[in-house]
Amino acid sequence: MAFSESWSVLEPDLETVFSHESDPLQALADARIAGIALRGAYSPEQCSGLMRRFVERGLLHDPERLNPAEKVQSRIDIGSSLVNRARGGLAVSDDPAENREAFLEHSAETHQLFSHLFDGLDNPVDTLYDCLSSLAVDKEVKVAREPDGRLYGPAIFRVHYEGHAYAPHINHVAIDDKLFQFDVSRFTHQFAGLICIQNSVYEGDSPHAVIDRCVWSPEVQEHLSNGTYHEYAAQNKIEQQQIEVQPGDFYLFNSGCIHQVAAVEGDIPRTVLATFIGYSEDDDEIFVWA
Numbered sequence: 433m434a435f436s437e438s439w440s441v442l443e444p445d446l447e448t449v450f451s452h453e454s455d456p457l458q459a460l461a462d463a464r465i466a467g468i469a470l471r472g473a474y475s476p477e478q479c480s481g482l483m484r485r486f487v488e489r490g491l492l493h494d495p496e497r498l499n500p501a502e503k504v505q506s507r508i509d510i511g512s513s514l515v516n517r518a519r520g521g522l523a524v525s526d527d528p529a530e531n532r533e534a535f536l537e538h539s540a541e542t543h544q545l546f547s548h549l550f551d552g553l554d555n556p557v558d559t560l561y562d563c564l565s566s567l568a569v570d571k572e573v574k575v576a577r578e579p580d581g582r583l584y585g586p587a588i589f590r591v592h593y594e595g596h597a598y599a600p601h602i603n604h605v606a607i608d609d610k611l612f613q614f615d616v617s618r619f620t621h622q623f624a625g626l627i628c629i630q631n632s633v634y635e636g637d638s639p640h641a642v643i644d645r646c647v648w649s650p651e652v653q654e655h656l657s658n659g660t661y662h663e664y665a666a667q668n669k670i671e672q673q674q675i676e677v678q679p680g681d682f683y684l685f686n687s688g689c690i691h692q693v694a695a696v697e698g699d700i701p702r703t704v705l706a707t708f709i710g711y712s713e714d715d716d717e718i719f720v721w722a
């Protein structure tokens with residue numbers, strides 16, 4: 433995969449994106465562009481409404497009642513996470529088949545939860561899928577599913593508290609996670625598609641995703657594993673693009689490129705609605721999951 437000279441495009445609206453790129457998702461797959469942002473895809477008022485809803489439903493701590501001495505988790509997830517359930521901290525067993533079953537069961541519960549969680553609000557998951565569909569050329573965007581029709585969780589809310597950071601990493605179900613027992617491992621490329629729900633503004637600043645002009649390779653992996661990636665990036669003058677977003681903005685990047693998010697500071701949790709996206713040039717389906 434080669435980068436062209438034009439490492440750019442974080443554009444405000446669909447028209448501008450398409451005037452630059454006739455097939456924006458292919459441009460992302462080729463890592464010719466850093467990412468795409470569709471500003472104001474979901475309304476900021478609805479974002480605040482969602483945060484209140486999570487507290488009302490007991491899914492998040494009430495920020496008004498938080499006891500500073502009480503240590504909260506550094507991240508709360510609302511939804512199902514494939515990697516966490518199939519391989520990571522929420523795996524139920526050493527047996528991949530059992531983990532697969534547990535993930536698909538949890539995903540069914542997420543579909544059930546999301547069927548009423550947004551009552552009276554705009555459905556942000558629908559908004560995210562609409563954004564993706566509007567960018568897809570001749571491909572159909574759908575919730576990821578196994579050959580027997582069972583659905584993956586459609587998206588996840590990730591609520592990040594003080595101290596939470598993402599060190600430089602990639603997300604790719606085949607290359608990184610080696611989850612070959614799942615149909616999503618068939619896709620060549622993996623993207624991350626998100627809606628910013630709340631920024632953790634602290635002293636006027638908030639952390640945002642930073643995408644490096646660097647696709648995964650075994651050499652890069654060695655630096656990621658050894659903790660020497662920052663030196664490697666500096667030595668090789670790897671360009672970076674910060675995707676600065678406001679509540680309601682949809683953003684999309686190639687998660688096979690090294691990316692990171694700096695640590696949250698202060699009491700306002702950085703909250704996103706997040707998905708992963710499977711994309712192949714020669715596949716007319718685009719699968720979305722979390």
Ligand SMILES: O=C(O)CCC(=O)C(=O)O
Pocket residue numbers: 598603624626640641691692693704706
């Ligand atoms: O929160 C973001 O903007 C990106 C987070 C991320 O890289 C991930 O969840 O893998």
Ligand SMILES: [Fe+2]
Pocket residue numbers: 598601602603624687691
């Ligand atoms: Fe990531």
